[in-house]
Amino acid sequence: MPSTLLLTQTEIETLLDDGELFQQLKDGFAALAKAGPELRGRRFPVLLNAADTDAAGMVLAPGLIPGIPAYTVKVNAKFPSQPPAIKGLVILHSLQDGAILALLDSGYLTARRTAAAGAVGADTLARPDSETVSVIGCGVQGYAQLEWMLKIRPIKNIFVYDTVPGQVQAFVERARSEFDVPVVTCDSAKQAAGKGDIVITATWAREPFLFCGDVRPGTHITTLGPDGPGEAEVAADLLTASLFFADDADLQIEMGAIGGAGLGAEAISATIGEVLAGQKTGRKSPDDITIYGMVGLPFEDLAAGWLVYNKALKSGAGSQIDLAA
Template identity: 35%
Template sequence: MKFIKEHDIERFYTMKDCIEDMKEGFRLYNNKKTYSPVRTILHHAELNSNTLFMPSYIEDLEYETVKVVSVFPNNSGTSLPSLQGIILLTETRNGEHVAIIEASGLTVMRTGAAAGVATQYLAKEDASCLSILGCGAQARGQLKAMLEVRPIKEIFLWNRTKEKAIAFKEEIERFQEWTGKIVVCEDANEAASKADILVLSTKSEESLFDGDVLKPGVHINAIGAYRPDMKEFGADTLRKADQVWVDTLEGVQHESGDLIQPVNASLWSWDQLTGEIAELVTGLKQGRQSPEEITLYKSVGVSYMDTIAAAKVYEQMLKRG
């Protein structure tokens, strides 16, 4: 059995690779070649923390995985990261456990890559202003994916703890490829109002911004909230959105407070959902129809994304010896 560390993955597996692999994953899902039970979440209320257990099998690849991720935000500022994960990769020809993979960075990358796919299909081609609300671990993957798929020239950051946004700004400024403008905003509405692409990557339980501040033509990637009691946007944003897409209907109906809460309050209905991103990738449905449309992608994560990323990483490492 191989043990694959994050620094091994970072040496050769790029965001561009991962975006293409997520497209393949979406196609396999749409062809009913993936099997991903809704994950089990253990909630540690006293710490406002969670441990997630996510199994998945992809028939055509002949691999399955179980991922365990712990999300402990109180670790911020300590020697331990707030997001920690591990993947057990098993080949399904004879059931051999072939690798244990450090999964924190890979989780961030595949979440970013999936949003990158959504952005490729839904954001305006000339979208150049990126706003990120929430500057934690997932924001890194979102930023790299957005830089990969759109010509970003301006970045606006907001975080409840301003110091975290400032630290992220300084981190971005160290990117050799970045020469654009970065602004740390005092107010979430200010950041949201600037966006051509708006990323929401928090564990908020309240709407982060007023839907009325959104510009025509904005595309929203809402990837942070993953429990029914969490939400990053409100019914006002849903009312303004011309298209609402999700990673999987089953997942959001179980876990997305952003959508479940408005449905329960009769402010929105599942019938208003445009579709799953896999339907865009396979051409079954069409995305943005005009530059003025507001589009929204809501993701709670789905485990077949981990399986395809882990399998591709493992196979690349075997090829490289």
């Protein structure tokens, strides 16, 4: 049995290039729309009887992209009250014989691929002249999304809100030290949402907190929180008054923003892949409110993992282990 490459978070941080990942995901979404359901992969959530009442296990498999001779299986534990909230492993297999090519820490990899996937959606749907961004949920993913928004749009003002004051303070201090853009704290999610041309929601909410009338015409919303049954950030009235785009339509109904609001397929305008592939239309006018709902797809793990794996082979990074020894 061939040896397996073991890659730690620190090694992945050094190897993963956000620009390359962005393009790989953009191409992957379009390829997925053209290829059909056989490449979609699945998410398998399991609630856990643990001290953290929101604790869950999650398996994403298989991660497939046309042209890449490998696939991924990811096993994650989600414990929101025990940072880091996401802990797990991405397993990279050979598509030819199933050999385990690499084992990768999933925390950082998941955060970066999720951030890049969110950026693909926002770049595709948000108005080109968007100048303000509001972040609701000042955790790891909220900050990662903010970093991307400053790369893809000419952002001049940042607004933030979180229910935990300490989270807001740390977020604001970091943003002010890293970006030459004013950062303003808000008193409520509604206040923050009303100020953003782009609104990022990255919370653990199980009840919606954004409603019709909370955002201005022309706003783009990326809702990241709902990725399991019973989770919700955006209310049904705002979802139905907007153009909603899914990373995966079926999964959005099963465990995403659409299902969390009690809606069905009729509320989905298209998938982001269909827009990128030219099969469906995205934003139709500057006044449209667009929403991009993400549950996170298995192919995103392959996109990130394959990039890191090949760079590691070239640079000699990581450790080789023989799992059959």
